[in-house]
Amino acid sequence: MTNRVELLLRDRYDSFTMSERMIANFLLENMSGVPFETAASIGARVGVSAMTVGRFLKSLGYHRLSALKQDLRDGLGDAPWLLASASGAGLDERLRAETAAIAEVYRLATTPEWQAVATLLAGANRVFIAGFQSERGLAMGLSSQLGYVRPGVRLVDTAAGTFAEVTSEAQDNDVVVLIDVRRYSQHLRKLAEHATGRGVPVVIVTDPYCPWARDVAPHVLTAEVSFGHFWDMNSALGSMLNLLVDDVVRLIGEPQVHARLARLSAAYEDFIGFQGRGGTTMPARSPGGRARTKPARKR
Template sequence: MDSLLAVFQSPEARRTKAGRLLSEYFAQNLATIPFETAASIAAHVGLSAMTVTRYLRELGYGSLDALKSELRHGPISSAWELQDTVDDLRRDQGNGRLVSGMVIQQIEALQSLNKLSHSPEWDEAVRRLTQAGGVFIASFQNISGIARYFSEQMSYVRPAVRYMDGLNGTYLELFDGDPAGRLLVLIDCRRFASKSQLLFDEACAAGIPILLITDTHCDWGQAEGAVTLSIPAMSWRAWDSFMPLAALLDLLVTSAIAVQGESVLERSKAIRRLQDRFGDFERR
């Protein structure tokens, strides 16, 4: 990602007025480029799709797809892969640069999420979360904990929210009977679980609307009936951070609360009464 950023910030990328416009757009939106087309990028900056394609060719990319491929298939293939030696990490920890650098990256990620929250895709995601007859949430492996928490939080916002752990081996709760009104929320990031695309494809075939929450490494999430929210791919010094994912899910819950309004307050009161009744929480 850093090497691509350097390409778009280079003097060669900014020689003309159109180049400067495109340079700024690409540099600020690398995380969402995999879901763009030459036409959509052109519309953002007020240029033609042909100008966008010509610009990329001048920078050495045969097409927008070539750039997308480099974004998706960089040198890092695992969510846990050391980018520095342990000595480098210890040195930067000692002089205070390790944590401060991570904080800067987190701030940049939050800025990207702020922009995403003003997009049509975000509005459609919130609409689906609040209007679906039933919300079925699925995730896998180390992300499943974050997804399960999101499910619990959404249960405060609206009824009929269910986290699917997949232990039945069929996801029958999603596909059983008439699936009309159901929404699949599929949450997965690199390194992707083998079941993610299978579940995505099966839901598409069943005509079930999908909200896919993923990162920029996902290249299989484009389908009719699916809305995709893509977090910035955050490659830390030693691992991929899921802080942006947790932040995105938290912002989705907040947006859903704003849409649901007073009904959330009434639902929260009913849930607190049950909590007090069954005694698993401290009484206030």
């Protein structure tokens, strides 16, 4: 359900300064986590001062963060606040923040924007996926899972430097998925602009702090990564990608996906084989269906 805060932020988004966009992005993508925040903590996450957050809230008509929280509570219900009250004083703040971020991903999965992305991933002719820096692993995982449930999934070769899959192969009936978090690789923005300029649909998966993502891509999905650990945590992003694959399966149809998985499983068994019971390796089968055995060694 869209609430008053979300409507206000989206209605005025184009008029915001860069710093205000960063705060707005954080609020838009972390509605369920706002109950745990202060102006200072929001500023620390976004990279601005608490005073800047306060001035931004006043420009929206809120004299303090508690007034915005009340509007959110009216629109979102009690779930985030109940989580906070039930957590207990001994519960680690990072665990609460991470749990709230994953809960926010599940809320995001009910929105029209999410459904638009899932529909693209299910119906596009080809899906090109690229991840940058430490998010390359997320891109590999998404391409592997998505490749099991539908054909035409390609992991972009980011080492070659030409990004040929995006710059010369992708067409308007394909989709490009780019994954990165702050500090954002130059490749992310350049590839998004290049693909969008050629009419190729682009989906950016990132954190809530990227102030220009919505300027260069028609589809942006974000999840919180900053929970107070030394490194940013990708747990909410991983949950997001898993849910997307699950929705793609639903849109394609489970019977079709199961049929594809059966073919892939049979091919794997033919060429490699699966681990058998008791720790033994099941031998790969020959094209005729009989298990291949090694020839006896001559004595």
